[in-house]
Amino acid sequence: MEKLEKFKSLGLSENTLKALSRKGFEEPSPIQEKTIPYLLSGEKNVIGQAQTGTGKTAAFGIPLVEKLNRKPGSVQALILTPTRELAVQVSEEINSLRGYKKLKIMPIYGGASIEAQIRELKKGIDIIVGTPGRVIDHINRGTLDLSKISFFILDEADEMLNMGFIEDVEKILSKTNNEKRMLMFSATMPSKIKVLAKKYMGEFDIISVKEEQLTTDLAEQIYFEVRKSDKFEALSRIIDVEENFYGLVFTRTKVDAEEVANRLIDRGYSAEALHGDISQYQRERILKKFKTKNSNILVATDVAARGIDIENLTHVINYSLPQNPESYVHRIGRTGRAGNEGTAITFVTPEEYRKLLFIKRFAKAEIKKSTIPEIKDVINTKKQKIKEDIKSTLSDNINNVYEVLAKDLIEEFKEPEKIIAAVLKNVYQDELETNNYNEIKEVSIDKKGKTRLFVALGRADEMNPKKLVDYIEKETKVPGRIIRDVRVFEKFSFITVPFEDAEIITAIFKKKSKGRKPLIERAKEKKDNNDRNDNRNNDRRSNGRNSSRNYDNNNRRNNYNKKNNSSDRPKRNYNKSANN
Known part of the structure; x- marks a missing residue:
């Protein structure tokens, strides 16, 4: 099949096809294949339902690029995302899809200079990708006018709901015109999302793709505990112990990709590196060589490997742990395809073990510990x-x-x-x-330890040990019975939980923090292990030498209470949660 043939059949312009080719795309994902022609031809509002990691950004980004032209003076499309990281990611993705089309795309989010954003907005932006809080800030300042937009896109609508942004979204929608086309993308479809759709979208169609298992059963998933300095030695042994190794090796940076590939070549392996600095000509040559198995090892970064479709891989190796669980799912999804078995191997240093636990929970995958082959x-x-x-x-x-x-x-x-x-x-x-071969030193990771967590809520917030435990259980689904050594002080508290459960709690509260400091995070190590005077000393320190730390704690608590009490945000009362 000719490269990009399926994308061509969707009716895309030559400019967009060239942009897709430069990005290494070959075939549209199911949600892209269904959504792109619908958005290009129809006028109705749309809800797109597909899992995270299925290409939703390109599903709405490509039609935007196709339908919009540079129009100085007014914003043509607004894309709302729940987090600043996603706003930047979506903005970069659409920018890479526009090819040579002169569209101006900009992310706006809290934490970045609002003055710089105002200067850019005055110059004229076609597509804005923003978080609700900062978008409302610009609307209130009169620096953002949404009265003439053609498209309103709500990305990860279910996450917006989970993070308490729905009232913010409604406020933003009230500032838009009635003629706009509205698109909503969500991995799940809770009832509140449907209520929002009926209220603001009028007639709409739902485009969904079959929910698939995040990681394939055909890919055996294992991890090796290894020091960073021993990773290359471990990789060499894995390659040599396999009869016909044919695999992708993922690194975090382009420098790492080059270094690992060059070291493999020096050892006599047939390897190639693929990263963002590779020209399109080199990229096509490298991929052709790998696909025809003239080289059997491709060392790549996540960005460079995006869109690559290679069959019959025996291995995907996470030489570097991916930045997020979605990247892990994308990586290992390249093995165990079309009925063929494959192996996904992840190298984990002691410092990275917590991150591996988070990935395991997200991917709902059984990643088993294994031992590195001996010489x-x-x-x-x-x-x-x-x-x-x-x-x-x-x-x-x-x-x-x-x-x-x-x-x-x-x-x-x-x-x-x-x-x-x-x-x-x-x-x-x-x-x-x-x-x-060189010897590999054994590493030991403590998996049964306890973790002390700091909570920016205390007696001043009407907390007591039972209410605090009930609140955390309600928010995280972590059983209250495993939360131990609960210490509630005037303005903050401490709890102790098992190592793995600490990951769940901190990850959930980080997600709920909307870019601010989370209510719960790992406690700093004590300089003095004598706990006898904790209560008295901690209360005294709130007005003493640790005032800067307590200033941060007060900010977090005030932000939390402000969110609960503000008329334009969802009411959430932890006492109510604790008693439900």
């Missing part, structure tokens, strides 16, 4: 392969000249074993030498 195992595997190669050659028709030479050698030296050994050494050189 003797690698050598035995190579010996077996040599035997099989010789057996295979014996079954072929061997030229008589070699048989004559073999007889001459046996008659002359009378030692067949030594003759065969000399031939093997001549052919395989030092392939079976154990000193080709």
